[in-house]
Amino acid sequence: MIQLKDVSYVRLGSPDLEQAEQFATACLGLQIAERGKADLYLRSDDRSHTLCYSEGNPKDQTVGFEVDDEASLQNAAATLEALGHGVHAGTAEEADRRKVKAFIGFRDPSGNHIELVVRPERSGRRYFASRDAGITGFSHVGLNSTDPARDERFWTQICNARVSDRIGDIPLMRVNAIHHTIALVRAPQAGIQHINHQVESSDDVLRSYHFLNERRVPIVFGPGRHPTSGARFLYFKGPDGMIFEYSVGVDEIEDEATHRPRQFGFEPTSFCMWGSKPAGMTLPNK
Ligand SMILES: CC(C)c1ccc(C(=O)O)c(O)c1O
Ligand SMILES: [Fe+2]
Numbered sequence: 001m002i003q004l005k006d007v008s009y010v011r012l013g014s015p016d017l018e019q020a021e022q023f024a025t026a027c028l029g030l031q032i033a034e035r036g037k038a039d040l041y042l043r044s045d046d047r048s049h050t051l052c053y054s055e056g057n058p059k060d061q062t063v064g065f066e067v068d069d070e071a072s073l074q075n076a077a078a079t080l081e082a083l084g085h086g087v088h089a090g091t092a093e094e095a096d097r098r099k100v101k102a103f104i105g106f107r108d109p110s111g112n113h114i115e116l117v118v119r120p121e122r123s124g125r126r127y128f129a130s131r132d133a134g135i136t137g138f139s140h141v142g143l144n145s146t147d148p149a150r151d152e153r154f155w156t157q158i159c160n161a162r163v164s165d166r167i168g169d170i171p172l173m174r175v176n177a178i179h180h181t182i183a184l185v186r187a188p189q190a191g192i193q194h195i196n197h198q199v200e201s202s203d204d205v206l207r208s209y210h211f212l213n214e215r216r217v218p219i220v221f222g223p224g225r226h227p228t229s230g231a232r233f234l235y236f237k238g239p240d241g242m243i244f245e246y247s248v249g250v251d252e253i254e255d256e257a258t259h260r261p262r263q264f265g266f267e268p269t270s271f272c273m274w275g276s277k278p279a280g281m282t283l284p285n286k
Helices: 017-028 070-082 092-098 148-158 202-214
Strands: 006-014 031-035 039-043 051-055 061-066 102-107 113-118 135-145 162-167 170-174 182-186 192-199 219-225 232-237 243-248 262-264
Touching: 006 017, 006 135, 006 192, 017 031, 017 039, 017 051, 070 102, 070 113, 092 102, 135 148, 135 243, 148 162, 148 170, 148 182, 182 192, 192 202, 202 219, 202 232, 202 243
Parallel strands: 006 051, 061 113, 135 182, 162 262, 192 243
Antiparallel strands: 006 061, 031 039, 039 051, 102 113, 135 192, 162 170, 170 182, 219 232, 232 243
């Protein structure tokens, strides 16, 4: 069994790094950690980076998850290869570019590009962004899934994710005590469905709603409150249509042994208990 510890980073291809930088710093509220030759590294917490825009095709999207050590990485590679997943062993140069000690890459059953990493770099300097969005850290991703039941089996049976709750066929899965780190959302093709950052307070969510609205950043859902994790949220669109979420107050699962996932219907009230309806996201809005 592969034991995922946490989500580590997202890498997104971008045809326009300047536009990506403008959005990430002036709207989203991330801090520039470094500008490489073709990479823009961004921070949201005490890690060296949690988002990297890389010159290229916006369809190139990767999520990195941390595993314990190099032995776990070798075991993970063997497990995945035995299941028929092509595994790429990252070269030293590729690992440097990701600021990790070592990594492997593979595709999940829907075709999402996933990396498992060992020893992602931390920063000794405190995260300090030029826009005060109240971000406390990168927290979870939504992944497109062409078959959520199949992919749920992959993530739970092979990668030790546990289902905290389900909305219709969307599993919200945890890899540690936090309610969820991965959500699988039905879609016709692979891709990252959304990228979540936690913020400090409900005030930050509402402040950002007005701030982003004034700057004509498309708000696609919220402000609202998820009945599943209990979090107050806001979703908005960034470059190349990528959806970002701020949320605050995500539950933790107190007792791993006794937690039973709840089933919610695939309807708007299961996504927002305040009555907000998604617009421009592939979620039910009636
Ligand atoms: C996948 C969807 C939109 C979703 C549903 C529930 C929660 C939550 O309980 O926090 C999310 O964060 C989501 O992104
Ligand atoms: Fe989310």
